[in-house]
Amino acid sequence: MEHPVELACIIDDDRIYVNLVKKIIEIKKLSKNLIIFKNGKEALDYFRSILENLSEEQLPDIIFLDLNMPVMDGWEFLGEFVKIKNNFNKKITLYVVSSSIDPRDLERAKSFNMVTDYLIKPIELKKFEKIFDRDVA
Amino acid sequence: MLNDLQLNNILEDFDVAYWKINLLTREISWSEHFNHLIGDPDPGNNKLEYFLEHVLHKDYRYDFREHFEDLVARHKPFTAEVRLKLENGKYRWFECRNLKSREKGLTDAAVLLFVNIHQAKRDQYTIEENFFYYRETAEMTSTGGWYLDVKTNVVYWDNVTKKILDCPIDYEPNPDDRLRFYAPDQREKVENLFKKCSVFGIPFKVELKMLSLHKREFWVRATGKPVYNEEQEIIGIRGVYQDIDEQKTNELNLQNSLDIIASQNSRLFNFAHIVSHQLRSHSSNLSLISQLLNEARSPEDKLELINNIGDISENLEEAIKQLNNMVTRQLSLRKKRQNVSFKEALDVVIASISSLIKRENAEIIAEFDKLNEINYISEYLESILLNLITNAIKYKQRGRKPIIYVQTYTENGDSYLEVSDNGMGIDLDEYGDKMFGMYKTFHRHPEAKGIGLFITKNQVETMGGSISVTSTVNIGTTFKIKF
Structure with a gap:
């Protein structure tokens, strides 16, 4: 069976959550490859280096972005990423994933055009599958 | 000498009525005008009794009779203010006075004049009434008036102004020392207001902090308006002070x-x-x-x-x-505040983190001479010191011996605590507004939990104080707490 997605990206500081998602992606064969960043800063550095090296094949198809992280949180990452993403030709789908049920966070996330949806943790396994299938379609 | 008719005409023109009294027979004749005023009645034989019974307000009967006796029997001057019932049934004020005879010696007749003073009397009442309202309002709202002569700089204060300023009634403000009654930080503003008003005629209405004679600070609302002379030159400023300290304090x-x-x-x-x-x-x-x-x-x-x-x-x-x-x-x-010694609190903190201090070879210098204790909750003070000091040690500059300087002092009546270090510093432009948020860490540092400063800020604020920070990357950080 083919993987629906070539490269997925998780930006999250919760080690356990990241391991579990990794497991899901493996078991369900949702993505061929996976890159993981502990916070927004690490992820942003990665994307900036892609821009410099013109190595667009290393861009993920889909990003799962956490909000509460040390050093650079999800909001700051979004603020910075918006500035550079138009330089990429590849279509990148971005989901905000947070355990926050604060409606203000939801509103704020939706104010970013590039945010496809706001997902509240925990995400159902079926939902994961749907997201990956939809992304490829 | 004028004859009766002429006299009658003149007096009538002035709305003056009169009686002519024969001192021997006590016979009274009323002038036509008098008759007319009271509605041309038929008084019968005894005009005096009719007058006392039907025309004069009853409050004045006794006095009038006395005066009348004095005039007729003893030639004493008659002067009284009375109220008479006129033809329309209403009472009006009259001044009643005998016409003084120019000839010395005995005369056989007396003239009693009745001058209508109703309007004047009413004006007087209105003025008294207005003055009463003005005074009561001024007292009740603590509003005092003042006047400044811009040529001589002489200041006039009314009694309420003196009271507001805690000055005795006989206090005379010194023109050269006018500004002493304003709080120091207000003086420039006040001078400006007075200058604009005296030079350009711009009125003002402001809230000011004043100082009483005994240096008590309080808030007033002050208004001032220019006073012009006939040449349209500004000669003074007139205004009021209203003591609004209570409202302002409440506000x-x-x-x-x-x-x-x-x-x-x-x-x-x-x-x-x-x-x-x-x-x-x-x-x-x-x-x-x-x-x-x-x-x-x-x-x-x-x-x-x-x-x-x-x-x-x-x-x-x-x-x-x-x-x-x-x-x-x-x-x-809910714990009670008590006097907490800074040194004792610091000793507790140092004892609890002695191993960390030893491991990092940190040096803590304390200077509490200017302020050695504070009314606070001791657990809070210890927790604040603990957080700031461990923070300073944790984020030391690599390769540099951590030195932490803790000092207290007072400034403008407020108490302060400062904790400074020579550590790695924080880029405040980037992180300044988030410093004290929850779970914010600014350093890729394994020990950064991001909760300490949040708690510190919380404690400082719940005790009614504030905390601020200054920092330079690679040089150090200073936290300043205002209690």
């Missing part, structure tokens, strides 16, 4: 309460957010594991997942412990 208190409530509310929001986030992230991990357990095929996979449950439960417990700490801190507010 400031209200604002203060509002700020406290707003900050408590925002802390509550933050707390709810933390609870939601902290607990939900663990519960969602648990939920993910249970889903995965169903999907996992190999026993190895299952075992790995079960191990994860142990991690989650540990994290969950840690999170709950932290939340509980926060709540406990809020509750300990």
